[in-house]
Amino acid sequence: MAAIMNSSSFLTTENLRAGLSLANLLYLVSLWLGYHLLIAAYNISPFHPLYRFPGSKLAATSYLYETYYDWWLVGRYGKRIRRMHEKYGPIVRINPDELHCNDPYFTDEIYASGNRIRDKWQHQLNTGAAGPVSVTEFSTVSHELHRIRKGALARFFSRQQTLKLEGEVHDFAQRTIEKMLRSADKGPFDVKEAFNCFTADIISQYSFGEPMGFIDQDGWEPNFTTWVKSFFKSAYTMRYVAPARILAQFAPLFANYMGENLRAVTRQIAVVIPRYIQKALDNPENGRVFAELMESQMLPEEEKSMYRLSGEGFNLLAAGTETTAATLTCITYYLLSQPEIYARLMKALEGVDPLNLKWTDLEQRPYLWAVIHEALRLTPGVSHRSARIARTEDLIYKSKDERFQWVIPKGVPIGMTSVINHSNEELFPNPDEYIPERWIVDGQPNYALEKFLISFGKGTRSCLGTQLAYCELFLMAAAMAFRVLPRAQLYETSIEDIRYEYDLVVPQTINGSIAARIIIS
Numbered sequence: 001m002a003a004i005m006n007s008s009s010f011l012t013t014e015n016l017r018a019g020l021s022l023a024n025l026l027y028l029v030s031l032w033l034g035y036h037l038l039i040a041a042y043n044i045s046p047f048h049p050l051y052r053f054p055g056s057k058l059a060a061t062s063y064l065y066e067t068y069y070d071w072w073l074v075g076r077y078g079k080r081i082r083r084m085h086e087k088y089g090p091i092v093r094i095n096p097d098e099l100h101c102n103d104p105y106f107t108d109e110i111y112a113s114g115n116r117i118r119d120k121w122q123h124q125l126n127t128g129a130a131g132p133v134s135v136t137e138f139s140t141v142s143h144e145l146h147r148i149r150k151g152a153l154a155r156f157f158s159r160q161q162t163l164k165l166e167g168e169v170h171d172f173a174q175r176t177i178e179k180m181l182r183s184a185d186k187g188p189f190d191v192k193e194a195f196n197c198f199t200a201d202i203i204s205q206y207s208f209g210e211p212m213g214f215i216d217q218d219g220w221e222p223n224f225t226t227w228v229k230s231f232f233k234s235a236y237t238m239r240y241v242a243p244a245r246i247l248a249q250f251a252p253l254f255a256n257y258m259g260e261n262l263r264a265v266t267r268q269i270a271v272v273i274p275r276y277i278q279k280a281l282d283n284p285e286n287g288r289v290f291a292e293l294m295e296s297q298m299l300p301e302e303e304k305s306m307y308r309l310s311g312e313g314f315n316l317l318a319a320g321t322e323t324t325a326a327t328l329t330c331i332t333y334y335l336l337s338q339p340e341i342y343a344r345l346m347k348a349l350e351g352v353d354p355l356n357l358k359w360t361d362l363e364q365r366p367y368l369w370a371v372i373h374e375a376l377r378l379t380p381g382v383s384h385r386s387a388r389i390a391r392t393e394d395l396i397y398k399s400k401d402e403r404f405q406w407v408i409p410k411g412v413p414i415g416m417t418s419v420i421n422h423s424n425e426e427l428f429p430n431p432d433e434y435i436p437e438r439w440i441v442d443g444q445p446n447y448a449l450e451k452f453l454i455s456f457g458k459g460t461r462s463c464l465g466t467q468l469a470y471c472e473l474f475l476m477a478a479a480m481a482f483r484v485l486p487r488a489q490l491y492e493t494s495i496e497d498i499r500y501e502y503d504l505v506v507p508q509t510i511n512g513s514i515a516a517r518i519i520i521s
């Protein structure tokens with residue numbers, strides 16, 4: 001009792017005021033500053049394991065440098081990293097703890113497959129904020145846990161499984177095309193929004209047994225990507241502002257005070273997707289991925305909570321919508337702006353029935369294959385760098401000309417950036433230009449060059465939906481070429497609406513999201 005009395009008398013206004021005096025505050029601030037200065041000094045001292053690696057000293061000193069480019073200037077560190085490589089060589093230190101590589105020949109070492117352990121890095125995953133999205137397979141740090149989570153999902157997205165889905169993808173593609181054609185002579189629209197509706201309905205139908213209904217709604221917007229944009233916009237705040245991550249845990253509690261789109265995305269994660277999953281579980285014959293996932297022996301029971309599954313549901317939609325839609329938009333833009341490429345494509349598609357497209361047949365048309373791969377090169381789904389940690393092995397790097405040799409110590413995050421690899425002038429001369437011909441040798445697809453494409457990532461953490469994405473790309477690109485493009489023209493759209501300028505994890509142009517407005521007559 002005496003102790004309680006003593007502590008309450010200790011908390012008097014006078015005592016608090018004295019404790020918070022200017023002198024004490026200054027003392028605390030200088031302690032904090034001193035601590036950070038010591039860390040900064042250590043970061044650039046010879047005692048730091050990355051001391052030998054080249055790069056800007058400022059970048060190696062603290063995270064403020066990276067924060068300035070990616071948070072303050074918004075997603076601009078990618079371009080800065082590219083300039084660092086021009087100055088310092090193929091491996092550079094880009095922050096106190098991370099290396100970056102721009103040698104495409106080293107891809108399979110960083111993004112290794114099979115049993116070679118590759119963890120992700122929490123600093124990078126912080127863009128995914130908190131809550132259900134932070135416990136998805138995409139956001140898993142540990143190699144071992146990721147294997148369990150991805151293993152359970154992978155069989156739904158194999159090529160064999162995707163071939164069984166082809167009929168549905170074809171049906172959704174044709175319905176999207178019909179809706180576009182109905183808008184003939186009714187003014188311009190952004191074709192990317194139409195593709196967003198197409199991709200979101202497919203992934204939702206496959207995952208939950210029910211499309212989200214975007215193709216059937218009156219216009220093209222809003223759609224899932226409309227809401228997800230605000231999620232991507234907050235990505236760097238989440239990464240660099242730790243209190244924002246803490247607040248994000250409680251997002252559903254203050255949803256009413258958020259902007260319209262952020263409120264909508266919070267509602268999707270907390271209410272709409274759990275409802276879809278519940279319906280899928282109640283209706284297992286029609287419930288598709290999530291109904292089967294619940295029965296999966298590969299996934300331990302503790303991994304099957306509605307909380308975690310709604311994160312996975314959101315992730316599938318977010319990862320499988322904007323990405324494919326952006327690539328299709330890029331294809332549409334280039335086919336409309338470069339008629340000679342369109343003419344070559346139509347020649348290559350001779351004999352194909354536009355109303356009965358077959359993925360496996362379309363894949364055998366090398367020029368269509370080239371048109372798609374050149375778009376994937378220029379518009380990769382994820383344009384932000386993606387680091388891996390080789391936890392158990394040092395990585396030995398030697399440049400092709402043997403000028404540079406490095407041992408990357410185990411445990412150090414090292415990554416690549418698709419937009420940097422894809423503009424390698426030796427592999428892709430005139431890298432800023434759209435040239436499908438570079439993907440064809442002796443009339444056949446250039447599979448050797450394809451090895452250098454990292455649009456879908458590589459190794460154990462590569463894209464789960466690669467086969468579904470290809471199925472959508474082949475069927476929709478061909479359907480557009482036959483049915484829409486002969487009657488369409490670009491409207492107030494230039495290369496500036498397509499060309500990568502910065503990233504919000506996904507590529508952005510100088511005018512914001514990738515877009516191509518078209519008019520159909």
Ligand code: HEM
Pocket residue numbers: 137138139150157203315316319320321323324327380381382386454455456457460461462463464465466468469
């Ligand atoms: C053109 C279309 C697409 C592109 C370019 C693309 C690109 C990528 C990339 C680069 C990654 C790896 C990201 C990283 O390194 O952290 C990734 C991961 C992922 N993608 Fe895609 N994606 C596309 C379509 C899809 C589709 C249709 C789905 C639907 C299922 C999907 C689902 C996923 C998932 C779940 C992951 C996480 C994989 C993991 O962590 O193991 N993606 N995607």
